Structure formats: structure tokens, C-alpha cells
Amino acid sequence: MRHLRTSVTAVCATVLSAAVLVPATASAAPAPAPGAGAGAFTTGVVWADGFEEPVVPAPQPFTGHPAGGTVGAWTVGTGSVDLVSDRLWDAAEGRQSVDLSGNGPGSISRTVPTHPLTTYVVTYRLAGNSGRPPAVKTGELRVDGAVVDDLTFDTTGRTPRAMGWEQRTVYFTTLLRTSATLTFSSTTESNGGPVVDDVTVRSCLLVLCPYTTAAVP
Template sequence: MFPLRLPAASLTAAVLLLAAASTTASAHPHGTQTQGTPTQGTQTHGAQTHTIVPGLVGGGFETPVVPAPSPFTSYTGGQAVGPWTSGGHSVDLTSDRLWDAAEGSQSLDLNGSAAGGVSQEISTLPLTSYIVSFELAGNPAWAPALKTGELRVDGVPVKTFSFDITGHGFRNMGYTRHTAVFTSLLKTSVTLTFASTSPGVGGPVIDDVQVRSCLLVLCPPVS
């Protein structure tokens, strides 16, 4: 979703709302996000303070655990992948027995037997912007070399992403951090979707998904 130009009155209301939220969060100045456990707190990046969103869980794809000795578990569209719901054709929850994760011991290939994706609904505040960040690599075993996908909010693409697997392998995945920003004007929840737009059995690989709020006028540039 592209940056929105809000009337001065709305922008003032947004700043006041976020200031109130920041005051509430300051009671937990050292809050951290624990995998699979919703927590609320703040993290400071330079001069900016971002409130951790308590609604997103399972961003590291550590649950369910891929049973040994299997290298991955496939999920077809409509099945639950921990707190996520699979969509499209299928996805592969992949253990580090096959390739390295960006964090923890599991990651998600957005292509199972064909292009798939995962979705999760998270809580949002009105007139608030959110930063979605994630680690991106690609399944190095299959063509095409360039893996592509989209991050969608309520079905609307807010970021297209791609990763070239050339020169990478199972123990040299080459994860890179990507970010996107979207704004919730009136909604109290949105659905985040990571979807592959690559053909075949090997797609984009994602891990360590995080969501944080930010002031609309102070949100960092996306990458």
C-alpha cells in the first residue's frame, strides 16, 4: 500500500493516538518478542521507538516441528501451519536438516509442489502505520533461479520481493532482510499474506517475520 496523504486534522489525531500508545508501552521499556508468545513492549532503533505488535505469532515458523528425520512437511491450501493458514497450492515447512534457517531451526518455502502462501490475521489500531520485516532467501535446489513473491495486506500487494539463488546453497542461503510499511486507517485487524509468484517446486523462502508500529511521519524507508 502506498504512503497516504492525510488531512492535517487526521494526522494530528494519529500522532496523539500513537503518543498515547507509546505512553502505555513505556511501562515495559525492555519488552521483547518471544517466538510463538504474544508480548507487548518497545524497541528503539536509532532515534525511533517502535511498539511491538502483540498479535503476530509464529513469525519464525518454529511450530509445528518438522518430525525427524523428515527434511520438510508439506501443507496444501487451507491447512493450518501453526498460527498461519496456507493458501494457493502448497507450502513446505522446512527443517535445518535440509537448509539453514535465518533464525531458529525452521523456515518456510512458499512453494510446495507449486506456488503457495501463508496468511495470518493481526490486530491493528486505527490511524496507525506498521512495519513488516522478514528474512528472504530461495530454495536453492530448483529452477527458476529468480524467486519472486508478494506481501499482501487484506489481499492488496504492499511489496513485491525477489531473490536470486545463484551462488547460494543449503548451507549458504544468503538471507536478506526486507521491510514494508502499511497504514491502518479505520480497521482493528488486517490479514497479512506472503504469497509466491514463482512457478515450480522451489520458491521464495521466508523466516523471522516481525511486525511493529511506527508514526506515519517517522516510518523508516522500506528495503
């Protein structure tokens, strides 16, 4: 389901018919992330990761992680990915980021807890490995198998010290489930693909969240 948008009126009707709205967390609302666009509506950080663990050992510029392995809390599902130190290129946040094409296109997944009838805001930073062809990197962000964003990034004119990181924001709504699996994957047939960093998942009250891009049954 790609970029399905529903109006606030339709969302309100759904909530009223369900007769219950379950907030995702009782914690105070965090400061909005740059470019998130929904800071006023978010109710708490569910999970965040800047790919700082494990630490890439000096003097290595990166470490490769094949399918079946892990990158911190993420599981490598297909192919391989590279955990990259800022010795090779600048991270968007902290000192490390992930190239989704290691020896070839790969993917990483992470399951986060969710509540029914709650919308979640996912923010992340996107760039690309400018040292390997092709110039335009492609990939996907999926939630429980549904595509919610594409990872297209043009590295033309970019360098390791001028990555051109973009802030991305997507939304998904859980209807009945108590968890959701996020998967970042590369579709770039190369050993240099889209690069991600600074992933944050926040909860958002369904009647207040302005956009919904994917419903997860």
C-alpha cells in the same frame, strides 16, 4: 497499491485532521531488528513468528502443507507450502523456515490486531530454494490484498548452508480497521520458491514513522 510513499508533513496533516492518534500498544519499545531502520519509532511488537511450530519430525527434511491447512498460526490459502527444517537448509532464525512453493506456488496468511490511524512495520527474512529451478524466485507480500513488497530473490551461487538471507522491511497504515491480514505468496511456477522466515510486526506512531508504503482503509 504498490509502494505508495507519503511525506511526514502529509501524514501529520492527516493525523491532525482526524484529531486523534491511537497508539498500538502500551508496552515498551523493543530493540530494533537488524536493518529495520525504524527502531527508534516503534512502540511495541504486535506479533512475531519464526515458523518453529509445528516441529518438522526427524529425520524428515520438511513437511508439506496444502491449501486449507495451517502452518502454526498461518493459514495456507492457495496451492501448498513446505515447512523446512535446518536439516535441509539453514534457517534465518531458529531451525525452520517456509518455502512458499510446495508442489507448486502457494500462500500463507495471518491476521493480526491493529488500531486505527497507526502505522505498522513488518520485518522478515527472504531467501530462495536453490535446489529447484528457476534461479530467480518471485512472490508477493500483501496486506489486506494490497501489494506492499515483492519477494524477488536470485539464488545464483546460493547453497543450503549459504542461503544469503536478506532482511526486508515494509510499512502499512491502518485508517479505520482493527485488524490486518498479511499474505506471503509465491508466483514461482515450481516446487521450489521464495523462502521466508522471522516475521515480526511492530506498531509505529503515525506522526513519527518515516515511511508509509500502503494505506489500508
